[in-house]
Each structure stands twice: as C-alpha cells, then as structure tokens.
Amino acid sequence: MARLRLCLLVLLLVPLVALPPGAAAATNGFRGVNWADxxxxxxxxxxxxxxxxxxxxxxxxxxxxxxIITGFQQKLGANTVRLPINPQSVNSDWWGRYKGAADSALSHGMKVIFGYWEANKDGFVDDPNAWNTMWDKVTSDYGGNGNVYFEPMNEPFGYSLNDWVSLCSTWLSRHSDIPRGRVLISGTGYNDNVTGVGAASALTGTLLSLHFYGFWASDTTRAAWTTNLGNRLGSYSSRTIIDEAGAPMTTGLDYSAGHQDGNNFTAYFAATTDLARSRQIGVVYWPGLRSGDTYSITRQSGSGLETTNASGVVQLRWGWGL
Structure with missing residues (x-):
C-alpha cells in the first residue's frame, strides 16, 4: 500500500515538473486587441x-x-491591450502622459502588452543604448505589476535566428527581475514563425509572439490556412500568443459560418480563430482601433467605440473561446 501511495504521488507530481519555469500550459487568457497609431x-x-x-x-x-478601453471590453469582450512604445516616446515627456493609456487599461482589469517598434523599418533595433534606456524605464515603472507583459521587439526581421536569440538573451539578463512568463519573444522574420525561438534553450520559460496575416498567401480554404498556421507554430502552441492577426472589417466581408471557404480572407480568419480556439492560443487582434485601417474592428463613436463588422466580431470571440 505504501508503494502504491508513492507511485500515485509521483504521477501527481509529474505534470508539475514537466513544464519549464514560467511556461504556460495555454495562452487563451489573452483576449486582446492592438491599439495603434x-x-x-x-x-x-x-x-x-x-x-x-x-x-x-x-x-x-x-x-x-x-x-476606448471600456469599448474594447463591452463591444468585443477583450481583456488585453497591446500598446506600442519606442525610445522617442518613453525617453521624453510624452511617456509621463502616455502612461495614462496603460494605467486606464490596468484599472479596468485588463492585461497590457508593451511592444517595441523600430523607426527605420529595417528589422533591427535602431539605437541599442536608447532601446536599453527605454526598457529600463518601462520595466522600472511596470515590472511590479503582474498584468503587464513586455515584448522586446516587434517583427525582428533584420536578425538571423542566432543573433535574435542572443539579443533576447541579453535583454532577459538585463531584466532578470521580470518573470520570464511575462516576456513575449517575437518569432523570427516578421514574427512569422516561432519554431526557432521556441527551441532555443536560452529562451526557456518565455512566452512567444506570432503574427499571421491573410495577405501572406492566396489560399481560399480553411484547410490550407490551418496547415500554414500549424507549420509556423510547430510544437509551441502552449507558449504562443498570436499578437497580430486581422482581416478586412470595413469592406463588407461576411465571416459567418457558410461564408468562409471560397474567399482568401474569410477562410484565413476562420482557420486562425478555429485553431486558436482548439489549441487554446491567445489572440490579439490587429487592430482593435486604428483610424484609416480597413482591418480595424472598431471605430470611434463619441467617447466610446462601435464595431465595424458584426460577423467578424463573432468569429474573433469564437477564437477567444467566448
């Protein structure tokens, strides 16, 4: 009997040690939108x-x-907002004012993802010293808040896998007080594949960030798009947040069931949300709000928001598990 109890105890403990420190079993707790310039x-x-x-x-x-945050919550069911930062914004007096956006989201019980965008559009950190100063400030201000997450760089397409892993490792060492489970490491290229960063032992315990868009291929079936997305995820779905995915919402497309296969964007969006739901992957829609963007799933209305495509909202909520 003692041996049986010991075996049962071991079996119960195995799942607890199977995941690396800080790793997630699923990321569908992130039901998000990008709030963009x-x-x-x-x-x-x-x-x-x-x-x-x-x-x-x-x-x-x-x-x-x-x-705006109330609109994201009430109109969509979002609980996460991804906000852009850069050194020009943080290493200036704008930061003290811009923080009001993050503080509003946090006061509404939202998660906040801060992501760095470079200005030169070459896929490299523009100025490493300014970048470090920026992250020192942001992590100092928000590192103690467990609802804030940090994405060292958006779309690092200028770096090889090895160089990108090295840069992220340096960031993690510099900010070792931030739990790895609150750091999103972007996939290589345009955040378009997480298999390389997922396999990197130096990045163990971090979350992974994937971007996925319908204009990256011309397929018109959910099956083809499911395969496309699955290949980009590899075996790392449980650590991955799709923190950019979106489709035209102001052009009259119908994303409801029965209208998905046969069109590039409706098939793409259905496959993305179906796979996210089935694998319990978080999705941060691009964009939740951005004026002039046909992908924007909301628009401003007075001091709040209105949605731009009812069927798109339903499909996004489906992907979120709602």
Missing amino acids: ARDNYVDGWVIPTGLTAGDSYDSVRGKADG
Whole structure:
C-alpha cells in the first residue's frame, strides 16, 4: 500500500515538473486587441494611438483611454491591450502622459502588452543604448505589476535566428527581475514563425509572439490556412500568443459560418480563430482601433467605440473561446 501511495504521488507530481519555469500550459487568457497609431507604429517620433493627441495631458489621455478601453471590453469582450512604445516616446515627456493609456487599461482589469517598434523599418533595433534606456524605464515603472507583459521587439526581421536569440538573451539578463512568463519573444522574420525561438534553450520559460496575416498567401480554404498556421507554430502552441492577426472589417466581408471557404480572407480568419480556439492560443487582434485601417474592428463613436463588422466580431470571440 505504501508503494502504491508513492507511485500515485509521483504521477501527481509529474505534470508539475514537466513544464519549464514560467511556461504556460495555454495562452487563451489573452483576449486582446492592438491599439495603434494611425500612421502605423513604425514612426520616427512619439507613438500616439488613435484617439490621443500629442497635446494631451496625463488626465486627458486617461480619460480618453477610459472610453476606448471600456469599448474594447463591452463591444468585443477583450481583456488585453497591446500598446506600442519606442525610445522617442518613453525617453521624453510624452511617456509621463502616455502612461495614462496603460494605467486606464490596468484599472479596468485588463492585461497590457508593451511592444517595441523600430523607426527605420529595417528589422533591427535602431539605437541599442536608447532601446536599453527605454526598457529600463518601462520595466522600472511596470515590472511590479503582474498584468503587464513586455515584448522586446516587434517583427525582428533584420536578425538571423542566432543573433535574435542572443539579443533576447541579453535583454532577459538585463531584466532578470521580470518573470520570464511575462516576456513575449517575437518569432523570427516578421514574427512569422516561432519554431526557432521556441527551441532555443536560452529562451526557456518565455512566452512567444506570432503574427499571421491573410495577405501572406492566396489560399481560399480553411484547410490550407490551418496547415500554414500549424507549420509556423510547430510544437509551441502552449507558449504562443498570436499578437497580430486581422482581416478586412470595413469592406463588407461576411465571416459567418457558410461564408468562409471560397474567399482568401474569410477562410484565413476562420482557420486562425478555429485553431486558436482548439489549441487554446491567445489572440490579439490587429487592430482593435486604428483610424484609416480597413482591418480595424472598431471605430470611434463619441467617447466610446462601435464595431465595424458584426460577423467578424463573432468569429474573433469564437477564437477567444467566448
């Protein structure tokens, strides 16, 4: 009997030690949207998400964000917002005001992902010293909040896998006080494949960030898009958040069941959300709000938001597991 109890105890303990420290068993707790700059987030200057202005005070940013964040929650069911940062924004007086957006989200019980966008559009960190100063400030301000997550770089397409892993390892060492489970390491290229970073032992315990878009192929079936996405995930679904995925929402496309195969974007979006739901993968839609972007799933309406495509919202919520 004692031996039986010991065996049972070992079996119970095995799942607890099977995952590396900080790793996630699933990421579907992230039901997110990107709140983006109308100029795109690759901007040489302050990043200013739609609805905010460079002249806003902290209180003004916070007040505007309250309406937008509430809209993301009530209209979509989101619980996460991904916000762009760059050294120009953080290493300036804009940061003290821009923080009102993150603070609003956190006060509403949302998770916040800070992601770095470079300005030169070459896939490299523009200025490593300024980048380090930026991250030192952001992690100092928000490292103690367990609902804040950090993405060292968006779409590092200038780096080889080895060089990217080396840069991320250096970031992790510099910010070793941040739990690895709150760091999103972007996939190689345009965040388009996580198999390389997933296999890197130096990045054990981190989350992984994948981007996936319908204009990357011309397939018109869910089956083809499912295979495409599955190959980019490899065996790392449990660590991965798809923190950019989106499709045209203002052009009249119908994303509802029965209208999915036969069109590039509807098949892509159905496959992405179906696979995310089945594998319990978090999705952060691009964009939740960005003026002038046909992919934007909401638009501003007074101090709040309205959705732009009811069937798209239903399909996104399906992918979120709602």
